[in-house]
Amino acid sequence: MKVYGVVAAFWLSLASATILQNGQVRPNDYPSTAISAISSYNSSWHTYSPGSPELSYKGRWDHKYISWWSAPGLKFGFQADQVAISFGKYTSDGVLVAYRLGGxxxxxTNVTANSTHLFVTPSTTGYNLTTPTNVTQTLELRVTNWAYGVQIQCVHISGGAAKLVKIPDYTRTxxxxxxxxxxxxxxxxxxxxSYSWGLLYGLGNVEFSITAYPGICLHEGRCYSNLHGQTAQWxxxxxxxxxxxxxYGSDLADIPNWDFAAHPAADITVINIGTNDNNTANNVTATGYYNSYIQLINEIHTRWPQxxxxxxxxxxxxxxxxxxxxxxxxxxxEIQNVVKYFNNGSLNGRGECSSCFVYYFNTTGILEHSDIGPLYHPTDVGHVKLASHLMQYIKLTFGWILEQTGPEVQHDTLYWNDEADY
Known part of the structure; x- marks a missing residue:
């Protein structure tokens, strides 16, 4: 895909708050959730620190409770009438977050650094469908962007039993x-x-992390504005x-390592990388790409043998x-040879063997040219198609039951035609 002449300038796109949908400006005046200081807003608040055990962080966060990569999140249960979150100084200016009560x-809403936002009140949709004072409800928040992020400073609750509740993690990862x-x-x-979100969240009852970033190569080295490839950055x-x-600076030695031992191993790891390596602008050879892919899979298998x-x-x-x-x-x-390398040279029609742990997913025929947008990336429909095929592949290959039974996964994709005469 000759796609990334535009990627080097992706920082410029982040400065715009305009969303174009099929070439038309899409309204994005999301309701403001910002409130004044908690002390002046309501004197009965109970405040929890970001390290409270009731809070469950999704994806990768550092020791300062700063989020990283794509679609990281925060989830917790509560018994209260109101829930607010204060964001620290490392929160990106105006970052768009998605949040919801239960299902x-x-x-x-847009949040920014050094601000407090009220996410749940008795008027929140779905709040009165339970008995809030003695039934645990769930609040989940996700950062929508891949380059912006938030820093959780504290969580505030008031009314009712006024307590947080730890929500158990799912058993699949x-x-x-x-x-x-x-x-x-x-x-x-x-x-x-993204298709990543549609796949991982859509499977239901799965803990997941999307360690993906625009312009990054698999091969270690500078790739557009990225100083390192996924063999090191992952x-x-x-x-x-x-x-x-x-x-953290640019020196790889100064960038903190992810503590794999402190987090559950992934039952399934999906890898989709190489488009940037395949661009002549980044000078990655076929041999270098092949060797880097083997290196990454070995890194994964060393940390998550199963x-x-x-x-x-x-x-x-x-x-x-x-x-x-x-x-x-x-x-x-090169990609097929990587799979064969780990499958002792064999690769059947489904890209698997009974004793192997590396599988080949062929994208041919899933997307059509109309599923690719003007900037060379999948449209929302393209993402949904790819996610759907991957979900079925995982169901058939590993016997996973699809457990998502109702909650919205991909927001603002409810399109339909109800005009009979046209």
Missing amino acids: QDWML MELIGDSLSAGQYATLEGIS LKIPDTSGRALDI SQIIVISLWSGFSQVGNTWQQGAGFLD
Whole structure:
């Protein structure tokens, strides 16, 4: 996919608050949840520190409770009438977050550094569907962007029993490693519109992390504005963003490692990376890419010996051939040879063998050229299609039951036609 002439300038796109949907400006005047200081707003608040055991952080967060990578989140139970969250100085200016009460649809609001936001009141949709004072309800918050983030300073509750409740983690865990295609760049709501999100959240009852960032290569070294590739960066807590450079600097030795031992191992790891390596601008050879892929899988298997690994083929965009369109296939042989390397040279039609742990997922035929947007990334529909196929692949290959039974996964994708005469 000859896609990333635009990626080097992706920092500029972050400064705009305009969302274009099919070329039309989409309203994004989300309701403000900001309130004044807690002490002046309500004197009966109970405040919990960011390290309180009742708080469950999703994805990768550092010791300062700063979020990283794509679609990180915070989830906790509560028995109270009101819930507010204060955000610290390392929160990105105006970052868009999605939040919801229980299984209600996602709501959106912009937050910023050194601010407090009120997320739950008795008027919140779904609040009165339970008895709030003695029934534990759940609040979940997700950062929508892949380069912005939040810092949790504290959580406040008031009314009712006024206590937080630890929500047990799910028993299934997944990891997805990738670049902009997986991070959700140019999708309508970015991280929470990506196929990664649709797959991992859509499976239901799965803890997951999306360690994906635009412009990043698999091969170690500078790739567009990214100073390191995933063979090195995946082992670290933060991504390769400008804010990560501001906090931790550019020296790999100074960037904190992710503590794999302190977190559950991924039952399934999905890898979709190589489009940036495949661009001549980054000077990654086929041999270098192949060796880096083997290195990454070995890094994963060393830390998670039981993890089943799915390697996704690169669709590499579409080009016009005669009077039709044809899908590209970057590093096709190299990716298949990586799978064969771990499968003792064998690779059946489904990219698997009975004793192996690396599987090949072929994207051919899933997306069409109309599923790719003007900036060379999948449309929202393209993301949904890819996620749906991956969900079925996981169900058939590993016997996982699809457990999501109702809560909205990908927000603002409810499109329909109810006009009969046109």
